[in-house]
Amino acid sequence: MTxxxxxxxxxxxxxxPRRGLPAATSFRxxxxxxxxxxxxEADLAIRIVDEDEGRALNRHYRGKDYATNVLSFPAELPEGLPEGVRLPLLGDLVICAPVVAREAAEQAKSLNAHYAHLTVHGVLHLLGWDHEDDKDAEAMEQLEREILAGLGIEDPYAGELR
Incomplete structure (x- = not known):
């Protein structure tokens, strides 16, 4: 592993409440x-939220009135810095615990594996990856598979049809 x-x-x-949720060391x-x-170098924040907060954030920032599994908020460079200057601040992830638990159960995945996948997915968004079209989605999903395999986690997309 790199x-x-x-x-x-x-x-x-x-x-x-943290009961049943992954430890901070796992998210790190x-x-x-x-x-x-x-x-x-990287600084980022991860907030684990309930369905009400997840829904409110998704509605406010994306105009979608439901809680989603993970939201990524990349940091914006402060005004006045030259083009190309990068700060170690990546941004914030918001992970909605009830949605993650529901999806893991529906998809017959372990809860920890699903949290790992969504954390990796969200961090890749903070780095600029997206899945807006099929080509980008395939590249991002392949990178997620490789990262998760390095963690000993099975392909999160196995069995899905595109």
């Missing part, structure tokens, strides 16, 4: 795996 960033600071916030490990070989 080494992670030289410096990684991941702040984890739980906006609901999954984030580091997604960043390995891609960035040297």
């Amino acid at each position: 080494r992670g960033p030289t410096r990684l600071d991941v702040a984890i916030g739980y906006a609901l 490990k999954w984030s580091a795996a997604a960043l390995a070989g891609r960035i040297r």
Whole structure:
């Protein structure tokens, strides 16, 4: 497995009881795996929320009135910095615990594996990856598979039809 960033600071916030949720160390490990070989320094925040907060954020920022599994908010460069200057601040992820639990059960996946997948997926969004068209989606999904395989997690897309 490729080494992670030289410096990684991941702040984890739980906006609901932590019972049954992955530990902060797991989110840090999954984030580091997604960043390995891609960035040297990174600061990001991950907030685990309930359905009400997830829905409110999705409605406010995306105009969609439902809670989704993960939202990515890339950091914007402060005004006045020259083009191309990168700060270690990547942005924020918001993961909606009830949606993740429901999806894991529906898809017969382990809860931890689904959290790992969504963390990796969200971090890749913070790095600029997207899945707006089929070509981009296939590239992003392949990268997710490789990162997750390095963590010992099975292909999250196995059995899905495109």
